[in-house]
Amino acid sequence: MSPHVDPVVARDHSPRQEQKERTREALVTSALELSQKFGFAQISLRQVANQAGVVPTAFYRHFESMESLGLFLVEQSFSTLRAMIRDAQRDPSVFDNIINASADVLVEAVKEHKAHFAFVSRERLGGTPAVRQAIDHELNLFGSELAIMLGRLPNISNWTIDDVNMVARLFVRNMVSKAEEVVETPDGRTDLEDRIKDAARREMRLIVIGFRDWRS
Amino acid sequence: MSPHVDPVVARDHSPRQEQKERTREALVTSALELSQKFGFAQISLRQVANQAGVVPTAFYRHFESMESLGLFLVEQSFSTLRAMIRDAQRDPSVFDNIINASADVLVEAVKEHKAHFAFVSRERLGGTPAVRQAIDHELNLFGSELAIMLGRLPNISNWTIDDVNMVARLFVRNMVSKAEEVVETPDGRTDLEDRIKDAARREMRLIVIGFRDWRS
DNA sequence: TCTGGATCTACACACGTGTTCACTGAATTC
DNA sequence: GAATTCAGTGAACACGTGTGTAGATCCAGA
Numbered sequence: 326m327s328p329h330v331d332p333v334v335a336r337d338h339s340p341r342q343e344q345k346e347r348t349r350e351a352l353v354t355s356a357l358e359l360s361q362k363f364g365f366a367q368i369s370l371r372q373v374a375n376q377a378g379v380v381p382t383a384f385y386r387h388f389e390s391m392e393s394l395g396l397f398l399v400e401q402s403f404s405t406l407r408a409m410i411r412d413a414q415r416d417p418s419v420f421d422n423i424i425n426a427s428a429d430v431l432v433e434a435v436k437e438h439k440a441h442f443a444f445v446s447r448e449r450l451g452g453t454p455a456v457r458q459a460i461d462h463e464l465n466l467f468g469s470e471l472a473i474m475l476g477r478l479p480n481i482s483n484w485t486i487d488d489v490n491m492v493a494r495l496f497v498r499n500m501v502s503k504a505e506e507v508v509e510t511p512d513g514r515t516d517l518e519d520r521i522k523d524a525a526r527r528e529m530r531l532i533v534i535g536f537r538d539w540r541s
Numbered sequence: 542m543s544p545h546v547d548p549v550v551a552r553d554h555s556p557r558q559e560q561k562e563r564t565r566e567a568l569v570t571s572a573l574e575l576s577q578k579f580g581f582a583q584i585s586l587r588q589v590a591n592q593a594g595v596v597p598t599a600f601y602r603h604f605e606s607m608e609s610l611g612l613f614l615v616e617q618s619f620s621t622l623r624a625m626i627r628d629a630q631r632d633p634s635v636f637d638n639i640i641n642a643s644a645d646v647l648v649e650a651v652k653e654h655k656a657h658f659a660f661v662s663r664e665r666l667g668g669t670p671a672v673r674q675a676i677d678h679e680l681n682l683f684g685s686e687l688a689i690m691l692g693r694l695p696n697i698s699n700w701t702i703d704d705v706n707m708v709a710r711l712f713v714r715n716m717v718s719k720a721e722e723v724v725e726t727p728d729g730r731t732d733l734e735d736r737i738k739d740a741a742r743r744e745m746r747l748i749v750i751g752f753r754d755w756r757s
Numbered sequence: 758t759c760t761g762g763a764t765c766t767a768c769a770c771a772c773g774t775g776t777t778c779a780c781t782g783a784a785t786t787c
Numbered sequence: 788g789a790a791t792t793c794a795g796t797g798a799a800c801a802c803g804t805g806t807g808t809a810g811a812t813c814c815a816g817a
Binding site: 341344348383386 | 792794795797
């Protein structure tokens with residue numbers, strides 16, 4: 326049963342693969358850092374390679390082009406977001422007070438993966454067409470997942486699908502907007518972060534309260 | 542009283558000034574068109590000059606650099622927005638139903654100045670630092686003006702300043718978001734525009750209704 | 758009608774870019 | 788231990804870039 330195992334997968338702890346993985350990560354990290362300063366669309370393959378301590382041509386051993394690096398960054402960014410929502414679904418306290426919890430979760434997640442969120446919020450509209458489209462796709466996916474999650478809540482389980490979807494979209498937009506704000510706050514200003522959390526909570530309450538009234 | 546008049550201002554209909562103004566406008570238009578395709582931060586001085594039918598070095602007769610062109614575009618974009626809000630304030634029907642009116646006004650304004658709004662929404666986060674800062678400043682200004690306008694409405698004249706400012710900020714963010722959506726809809730799809738208008742109205746009602754409940 | 762100054766042109770330079778190619782040397786396989 | 792694989796190297800290329808300088812063209816005011 327062993328000779329048919331893919332060697333790349335089977336031996337991904339060999340020194341060779343480890344080294345490769347390390348420089349690949351260096352490229353990704355460098356790209357994120359440079360993106361934060363100048364925006365991904367303005368940085369060059371050579372800049373990324375230099376910052377990663379590698380010659381430009383070595384870049385091609387890991388990514389076909391800058392565009393494919395950009396798409397990888399999109400995927401990586403949203404995979405952390407998906408993990409976040411998956412964890413939140415497991416936590417029973419989230420169901421008790423989804424608004425307070427999601428504000429906390431969001432702000433903490435953004436702080437922890439600041440570079441990724443900065444990348445997404447910046448390239449969502451400012452990036453190259455391929456990257457923008459990828460982000461748009463992921464955001465729609467996230468909205469759908471959120472809608473399913475919301476639909477399971479007892480107090481809105483009798484809403485129409487359209488209503489749930491609209492609330493989900495409003496929440497996603499709110500989260501995008503708040504994530505942008507958190508990204509732009511300097512590190513260590515927990516006071517500002519708390520204020521953003523408060524605003525997020527109030528606005529989400531606004532949305533659900535308004536919706537309740539709207540439907541009546 | 543005549544010899545001391547600034548000749549540039551006094552003779553701005555001379556053939557010389559007319560020609561200059563024409564090529565300047567060509568540069569601005571070209572920059573907007575190219576921005577819409579690739580984003581302002583990715584386009585070059587030479588591309589703009591070529592599209593305007595002018596040699597690259599002639600660019601410097603009109604703008605010091607691409608950055609100053611960018612700042613000019615920001616200013617120009619927001620001047621149309623300011624004109625919009627000024628007109629709206631004069632119209633008495635706006636006070637009767639500010640929500641319906643502002644949704645219409647916004648969508649129409651975006652449609653009419655699509656290139657400018659596309660520029661702003663794209664460069665707000667994706668652009669160079671100088672351009673981003675300029676846009677941020679203008680948006681804050683717009684929020685303040687809107688807060689003043691809202692504060693004059695009879696039914697919220699007894700709100701606290703903080704509350705009015707928060708609603709104004711929510712409205713601005715909503716408008717930015719809706720403007721982004723309108724910019725991304727293809728021309729002629731009035732059905733989609735109407736849907737955006739509806740969503741904008743509903744969300745603004747959401748905000749004010751939620752706020753009323755929130756304060757009680 | 759002439760002259761000064763402006764708008765614009767033509768050419769040139771140094772530089773950073775993406776991508777190619779043959780290569781090296783260490784890890785991996787046989 | 789020999790052969791092979793392959794991440795990373797370094798030189799080279801064609802190209803687009805911002806900007807400097809010198810000169811052409813043409814309108815303005817005397």
